[in-house]
Amino acid sequence: MQEHGNWRTHNRNHKGPWGPVNGVMIHHTVTKGTSDTVAIVRDGYSALPGPLCHGMIAKDGVVHLVGYGRANHAGLGDPDVLSAVIAERRPPTDNEATVDGNRHFYGFECENLGDGKDPWPEAQIEAIVRVAAAICRKHGWGARSALRHLDWQPGKVDPRGPGMDWDAVVSAVAKRLGSKPPTTPPPTPAKPKLDLSQLIAAAKSNPKASGQPVTYTGVKMVEAALVDEGLLSKTYSDGHYGTTTIAAYAAWQRKCGYTGKDADGIPGSSSLERLGKRHGFSVVA
Numbered sequence: 001m002q003e004h005g006n007w008r009t010h011n012r013n014h015k016g017p018w019g020p021v022n023g024v025m026i027h028h029t030v031t032k033g034t035s036d037t038v039a040i041v042r043d044g045y046s047a048l049p050g051p052l053c054h055g056m057i058a059k060d061g062v063v064h065l066v067g068y069g070r071a072n073h074a075g076l077g078d079p080d081v082l083s084a085v086i087a088e089r090r091p092p093t094d095n096e097a098t099v100d101g102n103r104h105f106y107g108f109e110c111e112n113l114g115d116g117k118d119p120w121p122e123a124q125i126e127a128i129v130r131v132a133a134a135i136c137r138k139h140g141w142g143a144r145s146a147l148r149h150l151d152w153q154p155g156k157v158d159p160r161g162p163g164m165d166w167d168a169v170v171s172a173v174a175k176r177l178g179s180k181p182p183t184t185p186p187p188t189p190a191k192p193k194l195d196l197s198q199l200i201a202a203a204k205s206n207p208k209a210s211g212q213p214v215t216y217t218g219v220k221m222v223e224a225a226l227v228d229e230g231l232l233s234k235t236y237s238d239g240h241y242g243t244t245t246i247a248a249y250a251a252w253q254r255k256c257g258y259t260g261k262d263a264d265g266i267p268g269s270s271s272l273e274r275l276g277k278r279h280g281f282s283v284v285a
């Protein structure tokens with residue numbers, strides 16, 4: 001590691017907010033030569049003043065610290081990606097550029113031509129892993145708090161090139177943090193849908209039918225909710241919308257504030273939606 005000048009106070013905090021910090025972003029510089037690259041990321045250029053990152057990771061694996069605080073590296077990015085980083089999930093495809101990344105991320109520029117051909121030496125990859133792991137450990141983050149510029153800002157391609165295997169980097173960071181390689185959790189299952197008209201049909205036909213038929217499987221979901229509400233005995237949770245279920249649903253309607261004909265035990269959309277909200281189903285008409 002090499003410290004450069006007043007890196008601890010070299011920043012753009014006078015131009016905008018710094019923090020809360022949520023992750024570590026990795027870039028490639030599109031430059032050649034370590035000392036030139038350090039000078040560029042430290043000082044920037046007329047269109048983009050420095051620092052352009054917090055540290056520059058050279059091809060030999062040496063980390064050059066050039067700034068601390070707000071730095072010009074991330075630009076505007078996708079709020080859904082920020083949410084994923086905070087939740088330690090694999091980021092979704094970036095398709096928005098509305099959030100100021102310079103306040104939310106540490107940035108490390110890595111010496112590479114960025115042409116997709118310039119190889120990433122092992123020492124440099126190892127340094128990226130160590131830097132990301134050190135920052136994540138300091139903040140109590142997991143490995144999914146490391147991300148690439150290309151994950152954040154639509155149109156960006158960095159970092160890329162032979163030897164840059166991002167999944168391997170994230171797994172190595174996780175290993176250093178003493179946790180299992182992160183996986184993408186399965187998406188939360190969609191709420192089951194209840195068809196209101198089929199339910200009404202069952203509520204109207206079932207009580208007079210013989211042999212307790214089940215005419216709509218969704219009835220079971222309503223009965224389970226009524227059992228949870230303490231309005232129906234579990235014995236009657238059988239998928240058959242009989243007189244007991246009618247009475248139980250009427251009790252739910254009264255609980256919702258309905259009276260008279262509005263509490264006749266035949267589901268209406270607003271009472272059913274309220275029940276669904278409490279018991280995890282949605283209603284389609």
Ligand SMILES: [Zn+2]
Nearest residue numbers: 027028149158
């Ligand atoms: Zn970048």
